[in-house]
Amino acid sequence: MADPAPLGPLSVAESPEAKFREFLEIRGEKLTEPRRVLVRHIFDSHKHFDADELVADLRTAGRQVSRSTVYRTLRLLVEANLLRELRLTNRTAYEHDYGYPSHDHLHCTECNAVVEFRNDAITQLRESVSREHGFRPVGHRFIITGICPACTRARSPRRRLDLI
Amino acid sequence: MADPAPLGPLSVAESPEAKFREFLEIRGEKLTEPRRVLVRHIFDSHKHFDADELVADLRTAGRQVSRSTVYRTLRLLVEANLLRELRLTNRTAYEHDYGYPSHDHLHCTECNAVVEFRNDAITQLRESVSREHGFRPVGHRFIITGICPACTRARSPRRRLDLI
DNA sequence: ATTTTTGCAAACCATTTGCAGCTGG
DNA sequence: CCAGCTGCAAATGGTTTGCAAAAAT
DSSP: OOOOOOOOOOOOOSSSHHHHHHHHHTOOOOOHHHHHHHHHHHHOOOOOOEEHHHHHHHHTTTOOOOOHHHHHHHHHHHTTSSSEOOOOOSOOOOOOOOOSSOEEEEEEEEOEEEEEEEHHHHHHHHHHHHHHHTTTTEEEEEEEEEEEHHHHHHHHHGGGGGOO | OOOOOOOOOOOOOSOHHHHHHHHHHHOOOOHHHHHHHHHHHHHHHHOOEEEHHHHHHHHHHHHHOOHHHHHHHHHHHHHHHSEEESSSSSEEEEEEEESSSSOOEEEEEEOOOEEEEHHHHEEEEEEHHHHHTOEEEEEEEEEEEEEEHHHHHHSSSOOOGGGG
């Protein structure tokens, strides 16, 4: 019941920064210093985050970028398929969509934790359901909501047996 | 490729209104006229809707309820497990969670259409994945994003064959 | 009568945008 | 140089809330 091993990063041909630059170049846009700071910071660690956390994080790290630029850059990173949006609550969360295997989520509604998992059957299901409905599938989202092990333990009164 | 038959309603022991009253009674709250109007209107038709559409709809039907009351009542209906929230865009959409079989969604990112489908394999998948992670599953959400048949046709240049 | 609910208007909060000045290529 | 970018502050837009009047039990 311990935490399962987190998914490992994929080795990718280009760095996220390079992919971002490429994306911007195609559109005649620029990889500026704030954008570089953001893409590096974001892909330095793998975790879900929202705009606010990102701003705070950067401030702590002494790499201050204005809130507007953070929002504008997040939008670009999503368009560039480097990030994916995850709308679980009222604020939009983001996660890596590059250099990381595709996966789905377990969402604990008690502590709001998000756990990733991988299951290939889902992709097959997606294909067959899409075919049935004439849809051209682009992606999917499979979120299991429930109570995580920790919260389950915290909720149920501790059993005597556990004390032996 | 015509629209598949929509899912049929389930026969349920109680009407949504009765279930709502029950829920409110337990909490010592009241089933008032505006709330009655809302629950009836909402369960009169089965479709996804958001707060704004609901307000407009009611206004058209001559059953005016204030925006605040609509929001407050929607929250209650979700707590009562009569409605479920669906966050696909910036506005929260709602759908029936009572008197209707459980199902999942195809979301066309082009025209924003939402199509429901049912597939039992998903529930099984949910169970086994949850077990693996020690989660106590409560529900799930499976959303396939893609392009619906109509938008696919609209996008690809019409083929000559279609003209015969 | 007492407690909850309503509608209005104001407040909120995440996100977006207009603009004047700055910057990368 | 010049299009594109930044930061600021102000605007937006969906949703929530304070409050006095109205309704339900």
